[in-house]
Amino acid sequence: MSQADRIYHELERRIRSGELAPGTQIPFEQDLAQSHGCARATANKALARLAREGLIDRRRKAGSFVAQPVIRSAILNVPDMPTVVGSRGQSYGWQLLIGPLQDHPDTGSDADGESWLHWAGVHLADARPFAHELRWIACDTVPEVSTADFATEAPGTWLLRTLPWTQARHRVRAVAPSSAVRRALQVKAGAPCLQLERWTWRSERAVTYARFTFPGDKYDLDEAFAPGPMPARKD
Amino acid sequence: MSQADRIYHELERRIRSGELAPGTQIPFEQDLAQSHGCARATANKALARLAREGLIDRRRKAGSFVAQPVIRSAILNVPDMPTVVGSRGQSYGWQLLIGPLQDHPDTGSDADGESWLHWAGVHLADARPFAHELRWIACDTVPEVSTADFATEAPGTWLLRTLPWTQARHRVRAVAPSSAVRRALQVKAGAPCLQLERWTWRSERAVTYARFTFPGDKYDLDEAFAPGPMPARKD
């Protein structure tokens, strides 16, 4: 525990406990350094971290103030399928159902300029259906996909290995699955399912779009972060 | 854009683009400082940030290396109801259905030592049902709740004002709602719904538990973060 961490944790505790109400002014870097017997740069490091995590607002010449609290965001873990299944202590499997087909995820046709390939398959946990996946991959961004074989390996697994450090956007909703998906998942009509969509890109270029469908009773997104600092607000 | 930011962004770009593959060694702080014409502390700040965001691993005596990429997590925005409704350009409303009742969110009875109060109500968007809410509040942690009136204000709104800087844990799943919830939401039987659970505490003490149910076609969790750094891994 560094000195900067100590200053950070003391202030974090006093803010989270309500002892320092929103709007309250926090000691200047100079005073904080003096009262803790350290250099100003050390106090600055602690206050910069509090500001980065949204606990305080800092204004030149005015000082630092406890921020107005908001329910900002939560981290929902959305890992890849082998990880999900493995963390439940089950064996992972993959079964390709359809593909590759040539069509576009938005238009459904291959009319426009971009070239996409399209697959469907099922992720298995202990040899039983766990999630249905629809997958599109942009051939322009990932030319290697033309030589890939997704019969024994899911596209997501292959992509993670082939294109590291992509970025993603997610959407979650509840749906009544189509009959094709119901058959693949072996669920009854009317069974509510969780649908997770993921758009992935790399350096401003679309890489892939995936749509996962989980039986409602077999999966839930469970946010994992324990009591602690909220994620950094931005940059 | 500070000098440390420039070093950070250059390395971030080269890692995200794949130019620096996972496992690749990154220049030492000393060399990085020299090549950029700055002090080692400045290079250290940039590398510390890359490590905090999980892009590199750092080991004493060995150096810094590009980390193995994983789909780690996504930020799903889970704000409070007035914010959700307001951001859709709709007018927000609240209607209390039941409560306060005395029972415990886990046991359903009031037998054990803890004292909880319990409500049910509906959040409205343009005067139409938007979400059903079940709410428990721990009287021991929030004694002020005994004088609160949730006829015109939702418990969550009141709590946000009364107890700033709480912490929360969320879970999301797809469910078939109970008949009571279906009536409140005015949805047909068999309509899939998104259920969001939220546990809230403050300083290790349980504050409240809420269960929101949304009609599947009226709401989806949409993760908002644009291409950019992943949230800090931990601490």
Add this chain to the structure above:
DNA sequence: GAGTGGTCTAGACCACAAA
């Protein structure tokens, strides 16, 4: 104008892990 945060420096010491 004055005082604050934001940033950087040049140097230092230590802990720790790799060689």
Add this chain to the structure above:
DNA sequence: TTGTGGTCTAGACCACTCC
């Protein structure tokens, strides 16, 4: 044993903003 990251210092300069 050695070299790296981790941390801290004392001082400095600048930009911005509040008074």
